[in-house]
Amino acid sequence: MKSILIVLTFAALSLQAGAQTATDSVKAVVNNLFTAMKNADGKLLASCFADSAILQTITKDKSGQVVIKNEPVQEFIEFVKNESIGAADERIVFETVKTDGALAIAWTPYQFYYKGQFSHCGVNSFQLVRTSTGWKIQYLIDTRRKAGCN
Numbered sequence: 001m002k003s004i005l006i007v008l009t010f011a012a013l014s015l016q017a018g019a020q021t022a023t024d025s026v027k028a029v030v031n032n033l034f035t036a037m038k039n040a041d042g043k044l045l046a047s048c049f050a051d052s053a054i055l056q057t058i059t060k061d062k063s064g065q066v067v068i069k070n071e072p073v074q075e076f077i078e079f080v081k082n083e084s085i086g087a088a089d090e091r092i093v094f095e096t097v098k099t100d101g102a103l104a105i106a107w108t109p110y111q112f113y114y115k116g117q118f119s120h121c122g123v124n125s126f127q128l129v130r131t132s133t134g135w136k137i138q139y140l141i142d143t144r145r146k147a148g149c150n
Helices: 002-018 022-039 042-047 073-081
Strands: 049-060 066-071 088-092 096-100 103-114 117-131 134-143
Touching: 022 042, 022 088, 022 096, 022 103, 022 117, 022 134, 042 049, 042 073, 049 073, 066 073
Parallel strands: 049 134
Antiparallel strands: 049 066, 088 103, 096 103, 103 117, 117 134
């Protein structure tokens, strides 16, 4: 009887450990984006985005003024899938992930390496929506800089 109770307890704990939370699901989509980039996988990359997704980058122009640049998702996908495997390597840390129903945010500081060389760093700010097919990135805006990239 004791051995049955122990087996059932471990089975219940295993099921709990395997259950994926909304936060885990959001992280999985974001991680898929960076896996796709590193593997030059356009199909996986496209699957991360909602149909009406928006990509933007905050930079500074030569005079130091803040500029917001828009990038069509399809252009980003084409760039990635035409790279060699390993060329686009963005290394992130999940600082914040929050969910409320079908809305999620993720804040991920990053360092970007291109063809093995450090290129820049910054922060990604993701807005995701849970659709009938799972979480999708609706909005991604990032900062890019070369200084202060500890």
